[in-house]
Amino acid sequence: MNRPKEEQNRLSTVLAASSARNDHWRQLHAAAASWALADSDEKGRARRTECARLMADVLRIEHCWAYPGRRLLGAMTDALEHQEPATFTRLVQRVSGALLSGDFRRDEQIWEAAAEVEGRALDVLPPDLGGPMARRPYFEVLVVTPSAPAEWTRSRDEIVRMRRVDDAFQYEVVHVGSFEDAALAAMVNGDLQAVVLIDGFGYASPHALPDLKEFLSRFFTPEEDSVKPGALSTRLADALHKLRPELDLYMLTDRSPELLAGSDEAAPLRRVFHHIEEPMELHLAILDGIKDRYETPYFDNLKKYAQRPIGTFHALPIARGKSVFPSNWIRDMGQFYGTNILFAESSATTGGLDSLLEPTGTIKRAQEAVARAFGAKRAYLGTNGTSTSNKIVVQAVCKPGDIVIVDRNCHKSHHYGFVLSGAQPYYVEAFPLTEYSMYGAVPLRTIKQALLNCMAEGTLDRVKVIDMTNCTFDGHMYNPRRVMEECLAIKPDLIFLWDEAWFGFARFSPLHRRRTAMGAADALSRRYRSAAYRKEYEAWAAAQKPIDPKDPGAVDAKRLPDPDKVRIRVYQTNSTHKSMSAFRQGSMMLVWDDDFHHVEGPFEEAFFAHTSTSPNLQLIASLDLARRQMELxxxxxxxxxxxxxxxxxxxxxxxxxxxxxxxxxxxxxxxxxxxxxxxxxxxxxxxxxxxxxxxxxxxxxxxxxxxxxxxxxxxxxxxxxxxxxxxxxxxxxxxxxxxxxxxxxxxxxxxxxxxxxxxxxxxxxxxxxxxxxxxxxxxxxxxxxxxxxxxxxTDVPDLPNFSCFHEAFRENSKAASNEGHMRPAFFMAYDESNCEFVRLASEEIDKRLKDGPEMVSANFVIPYPPGFPIMVPGQVITEDTITFMRKLDVKEIHGYHAAQGLKLIKPSVLAGRKATSDQ
Incomplete structure (x- = not known):
């Protein structure tokens, strides 16, 4: 989309400034090449003017990156001012190409601009990296300092001298001198992995960026006038931690560092230093922080295992490739997959490989790293996809008779989880998008009404879980913080299961993170622990009456949870393989549960029940690596x-x-x-x-x-x-x-x-x-x-809603709440004598819709698309569902075979049957 130049150059119109930066450098390169080829003075002047304009655009935020740096940029500016198009073009081409290819991370020569320009040597030297750059991962460190910019080059050179040949990583330094410039650099520079805050810097940026404040206000609250003197460093640390929680933050201060280190203000900091002491310790601390995130305990050990000479006397012939490489018939398997994947196979849990079912070593450490990276209290790795992860969580937190308020359009694994656990689903409907034959998400009002219906029926104590998909397949994101707060105000011990199969990446985007389960759990936990919230709650509660679930206005009333009763109990499943670099079926279960000690035993049993005793080692390793990549x-x-x-x-x-x-x-x-x-x-x-x-x-x-x-x-x-x-x-x-x-x-x-x-x-x-x-x-x-x-x-079928469970599977068929016993209906279908089939096109269906007896589904029926169950076991089939099925033109419908027809539970089997709470 072509936009006016002045709009393109506005920082506030850009989402990812690093992408805009690369665009500007490519535009400057094209303009520089045109200047170098100018065949007249008039063209040369015009093209130089364009280069000067584009160079000014580039320089607006270039101070946020280490490369190309002050010296190389100075060389370009010098060539531009002295009207030397060949030199200018050479330098711009080098920088533009290096940014596009990433070669500046690997090649020392890219940092050089050493050349003779009309007898003047350009003083641009390569960094002394103590060895080839390509051997070590590269990152950048932001130093926020009150010192004058004239001292920054000397400071950077001092850091360079601390580098050692045996350092595992290499880094370059970005200096800024204000809160605003630090915030800007953190927002635009993805290479930053650590921030060093040297106490005493100011708030406002000295750079002329008219829309800087607007750009920063996306993720930072302007507070220049509200920050107390001396608190700017800790305030910046807190703000940076919220923006990019993966960053390692260090503080250098001369104001009683030992007191600061023990305060709540230092919570986001990895370490506090006295600013005039131990520069080498800071250097080592920075490298150590990267090492913690870079370490992949399971993958690292698997690589070592593959290099060892091991005799295998266990049940896995493919291990070490000895059944493959000598074979006359499947040798091509080894040629295709290579040696490592076969050498890294084993059915043993010794040698540091650890057991997924009973982790005590490298898998345990990998899970702890996942919890840290994704902002959870605990994490479990899944190797059977999030379909299995959902069943594990449902079975762990639910028992027979528990009620789960659930989106009818959630993934089928949730429905099967209810069958396995005996929980009773209370289906709630998402808003329809009929024109696209899809559903959106479940309105908060609908969820709250379900809770109030259960309260009115006296069954609120049995409501255990709110189960929703966030974000949906089609991208509808809930506001989990709002949903949880308003539901917890009705029942303070609710468990929330957020299926974030498509949303695992969101933790690492400050834009998306606000809409995640773990992000909401963290925010609400801090909110309810604060003295400010207790004061807010007490003022609100003094004017409130008890909830009347039959009051029509109750569903729209915004209430607050009692801080003395509320429990944060949140489970998030994510299909790591869907949005991160993990092998297919790689999944994670993230837990933030204040009462997990009550659930740990059942969770372990559910994990045992659904997890293979022969999990794929490569899957586990890829989950370990996916975490490393996302955290870095x-x-x-x-x-x-x-x-x-x-x-x-x-x-x-x-x-x-x-x-x-x-x-x-x-x-x-x-x-x-x-x-x-x-x-x-x-x-x-x-x-x-x-x-x-x-x-x-x-x-x-x-x-x-x-x-x-x-x-x-x-x-x-x-x-x-x-x-x-x-x-x-x-x-x-x-x-x-x-x-x-x-x-x-x-x-x-x-x-x-x-x-x-x-x-x-x-x-x-x-x-x-x-x-x-x-x-x-x-x-x-x-x-x-x-x-x-x-x-x-235009001629699209209306989307059917869930009707109700047949009274044979409901304890109170007249209740406003629609929960039902799906498990007995599901297993009735195992006995063929309980079932009948009716073809979709038959007149019998129309007759029964009109005159009865009711048709009750014996199984799940799930068309793809749209991919949600339009029938579940025990559901009464209504006319809108039949109309929808008859208009469907999709070929794949799980649970339905056209030659047989709809599978129904016979009316004679249902007659006189009564549901009981122990089913």
């Missing part, structure tokens, strides 16, 4: 993928041809206005500033994850399944999820600008083909396309 570069990766998604959205919707047939659905289209109080319509300029977007994510009931793009293809005459196949067969573009008239384009940390270009090219090619066909075939073709588009975009 997750911030830059998640910001980049979000920026790419926004660019894709703008490129598609702003393209004059593509947008005639394809478009990406906006937040305005995907979230009804009643749940979007901010009024946000779409992401980025000109729709809304990023400050407004961040504020909307804090306040709105639902927000749309920008990395999940619902690409509408119905106007082009394609249904979702057809379009998915076309993209794969013709353009080698793989898509996962579809709906009746859309496909889901999901950006993640592996996507590149080339991937985005491939999709745009495919859409442009298809749009041109449609145009050519319409022009060639005339009115007949236009009428055919219009009819096809109408059938896909």
């Amino acid at each position: 570069e997750g911030y830059s990766l998640t910001m980049r993928m979000t920026d790419l998604a926004v660019r894709l959205r703008h490129a598609i919707n702003g393209h004059p041809l593509i947008s005639k047939y394809f478009r990406v659905a906006s937040p305005e289209e995907m979230i009804p206005a009643e749940f979007r109080s901010s009024g946000i319509k779409d992401y980025g300029e000109p729709h809304a500033s990023w400050v407004e977007i961040v504020r909307s994510w804090d306040e709105d009931e639902f927000a749309l994850d920008p990395t999940r793009l619902t690409l509408i293809c119905g106007a082009a005459g394609f249904d979702g399944t057809q379009f998915k196949g076309l993209l794969a067969e013709r353009f080698d573009i793989q898509i996962n999820k579809t709906s009746r008239n859309s496909v889901l384009v999901q950006t993640n940390i592996n996507n590149t600008h080339s991937d985005a270009a491939l999709l745009i090219k495919a859409l442009a090619d298809l749009s041109r083909e449609i145009e050519e066909r319409l022009a060639q075939d005339g009115p007949r073709a236009r009428d055919a396309l219009a009819a096809r588009a109408k059938s896909l975009m």
Whole structure:
């Protein structure tokens, strides 16, 4: 999307400043090359003026990175001022190329600008890294200091002299002199891994950035006037920790460091130093902090194991590759997979490999690192996907008779978990997006009404869990903090299970983190422990009456949890393999439970019940590595993928041809206005500033994850399944999820600008083909396309809601709450004599819908798409469900075989049956 130059150069319009920075350097390179080729003085002057303008754009925030640094930038400025286009172009080309390739992290020569320019030697020296850069991971350290900029080069050189040949990592230093510049650097520089705060710096940036405050206000609260003298360093530490909790923070102060180190203000700090002592200790501490995050206990040991000469007398012939490499028939297996994957296979738990079922060594340490990285109290690794992780958590926290308020459209693993545990689901409905044949998320009002219904029926004590999917397949993000606070005000010991299968990456993005389960658990835990909240609660409670669940206004009343009763009990499952660099089926279970000591035994049993005694070692290692990557570069990766998604959205919707047939659905289209109080319509300029977007994510009931793009293809005459196949067969573009008239384009940390270009090219090619066909075939073709588009975009079936459980599976069939005993209905179907089949097209269905007897599903029926169960065991089948099924044109429907028909429980089996609480 082309925007005016002045808008492009506004910092506040940018999401990921590192991407904009690379764009500016490439533009400067093109301009410099044009200047060098100018064949007249007039052209040369004009092109030099353009280079000067672009150089000024580059220099606005270049102080936030170590490379290219003050000396190299000075050399460029010198060449520009002395009108030396060849030198200027050479230097710009070197920097632009190094930033694009990342070579500055690996090659000392990239840092050099040594050259003779009209007899003047440029004083730019390579850093003394004590060995080839390529051997050691590179990072940058932010030093926030009150010293004058003239002293920063000397300070950096002193740090360079402390480097040692045997250092495991290498780093360069970025100096800034103010709170605002430190905040800016932390927001834009993904290479930062540590921050050194030297007490005494000021608040305001000396740089001329007119929209700096607007940019910072996305994640930092302006507080120049509110910070007490001497507290700026600790306030910055707290702010940086909230923005990027993975950063190691160090404080250098001469104000009684031993007292500061023991205070609550020092909680975000890794270590406090007296600022005039032990510079080598600081250097070593920085390296040690990186080592803690870089260490992958299980993967490191697995590599060592693969290098040892081991004789295997256990039940795994493939181990060490001895059954593969000598084989005449499967030797190609070894050639394809290589030696390491076979040498790193074992069924043993000795030699440091540890047991996933009873971890005491490297797996235990890996799980502790996962908990730290993802902001949880505990973490468990799963090797059977989040389908199994969900069943483990449900079975661990639920027992027969417990009520679970659950989104009917959640993943089928939750429903099967209720069957296994004997918990009774109380199904609540998400808001429908009928035009796209998909559901959104469950409104908070609906969840609260379910709690109040149970209170009115006297069953609130049995409500154990609120179970929701966050974010949904299509990108609908809950406001977990708000949901939990308002539900805990009704029942303070509720457990929340947030299925964040598609959302594991969100912890590492400050934009998304506010919408995560663990982020909300941390925020609420701190809130309820604070003296300010207790004061707020006491003032509120003094004017309140007890809840009357039959009062129509009770559901809309905003109440506060009692700090003496509330418990933070949150479980999050994430499919690590879906959004991070883990092998397929790699999953994590994250726990923040104040009462986990009551659950630890059942959790262990559930883990034993569902976890293989022969887990895949490579899966475990990949989970270990995924954590390492996200903790060290997750911030830059998640910001980049979000920026790419926004660019894709703008490129598609702003393209004059593509947008005639394809478009990406906006937040305005995907979230009804009643749940979007901010009024946000779409992401980025000109729709809304990023400050407004961040504020909307804090306040709105639902927000749309920008990395999940619902690409509408119905106007082009394609249904979702057809379009998915076309993209794969013709353009080698793989898509996962579809709906009746859309496909889901999901950006993640592996996507590149080339991937985005491939999709745009495919859409442009298809749009041109449609145009050519319409022009060639005339009115007949236009009428055919219009009819096809109408059938896909307008004549869509209404989405059925959950009806109710049959009275045979309800203890009180007249209750407003709709929980039911699904487990006995599920197992009834195991006896064929209990079941009957009725074909979907038969007249019998219509007759029974009208005259009875009721049709009751014997199993789960799940069409793909949309992928949610439209029937569950024990559910009464109603006319809207039958109508929906008859209009479905999808080929894959789990639990339904057209030749047999719907599988039902016979009315004679249900007659006279009564549900009891012990089922």
